[in-house]
Amino acid sequence: MQSDIKRLSLILLFAPFALWILLLIILPHLGMVVLSLREKVAPRVYEFGFGNYIDFINEPIYWNTLLRTGSMSILVTILALLIGFPIAYYIAKIAGRRSRGALFLLCLIPLWVSDLIRAFGWILLLRETGVFSSFLQWSGMVSEPIEFLYNDVTVVMGLVYTVILFMIVPLVSTLDGMDDAMIEAGYNLGGNGYTVLRRIIVPYAMPGIVSGCIVVFMMTAGSYLTPILLGGKNSSWFTEQIYDQFITRFNWESGAAFGFLLLAFTSFVVWLGLKLSGQTLANTVAKS
């Protein structure tokens, strides 16, 4: 009797989970893969085949865009880690008790403001008629308006800006759990700042670092607004290709193939990162 009730409640709890994962995650992704393996041979006539993937390989623009998206996303991830780590360390370990909470809140609030608004803000600052250009002209440093938008440096900066808080927040929570005595012990044993960082702090923070890197990398590779708004029409971001195939050309088969390739490629990079750092998905992303 007791075990029957337990079983029943387990099934009742499992049902929403199973419906969610099956109907909204597994089936749609299978459907996408199946669709990507259909070739159009005549109007409304389809055949099974790898044509969409062969098209991808034969057209350098497509795989160049994917490689570019991937390498720029890795660059953004590294920059976000390098810029974010000292900030997270400051919030978790150096700031006083009261300012710690305030600084952490200051990090959380922009997190909930739409990417669109943040990109819009950058456009207002950086465009030819924008604040920076006007300021430089007013101060007499330049005589002509300067366009800061539509180049790769701005795109990378904008992407770092968009994702960096997703790096800082898991790092703060990991570093927060670290006992200060560990760091002091490192110094007492004669370590200098660099060895303490390398031998004690970074190994301890590794789950947070990996978790932040995974989330940041996936968000960057999958981002659409920031590269398009800050990079303009020539930003060559892979999500733009997917949008183009789906909405502009209405070629869903090839769009689905591109979607699957993006997913496979980013998953491969994440898998590689986990293997190299000796972490698993369960003890990194799940914990933050």
Add this chain to the structure above:
Amino acid sequence: MANPNKNPAFMFGYRLYVAAFFIFLAAPLIAAGAFAFNDSLFPALPWQGFTLDWFFNDTEPKLGMFHDRRLLRGLYYSFIIGILVSTLSVFVGTTNAFLFVRGNFPAKNFFYILMILPLVIPGVILGISILVLASNMANGVEDRFNLELEFLRPGILLVVLGQFSFITTITSLVITARLKKFDYSMEEAALNLGASRIQVLRSVTLPFLRPAMIAAGIVGFLVSFENFNTTLFLVGSESPLTITMYDRMAKVGSTPVLNAVSFFLIVGSGLLALISVAVQRDPPS
């Protein structure tokens, strides 16, 4: 303090770096918000004087956001979608929390990773995969039974499902974290005092979870409200606010009314984020 041998020059530089970072963090938000109050037709310098026209004026060319029909409709749809998504995802997030904290079943770790997965799948891909599945179903039903299932075409339902598919992971994680802190002896005490299981759930366990559920609901609402990538592929004629704003930015060019909306959203989401942090704090005892 964690760093015993502090070099004053180093610490000064470090603090300067942190300050510069927060200026970097705030700069675009300030730019997006401040130009809402500039009495000019363009969101650019020079400053022409303070105005509230971009919020309240009712005539072109300076149509304020509270008189702009399309923006208001976008706000309304975003609100409806956000409420639906956060309600649904808090419900499933709560059942997931009980499932993974209390349940005992084979391959639990595998299922837990499945639960995390939607968070790391790019939003664009969630969008297209759900679009493909829904359209396939709609087309199949149409071909076979000659029945047009309007709700499987891009529109509010698909947007809600698309956002729900990854926001549920967030709500599950928030509520799971709280349920893990629950002290079992509280339930046992209630059971020993003669309460039924349902009563214990309603009067002991759920009240304990309530702060996390509220916080998860607020976070879900905010993420839904600001989502763009997934929504872009699933949207029908009822565009939520982010899509309406993007269209206007890309096609019409920006006027300060977009700054007014930005200001409104920055303040609104900032307040909601503060509330979500505040409810999760344990009351001082």
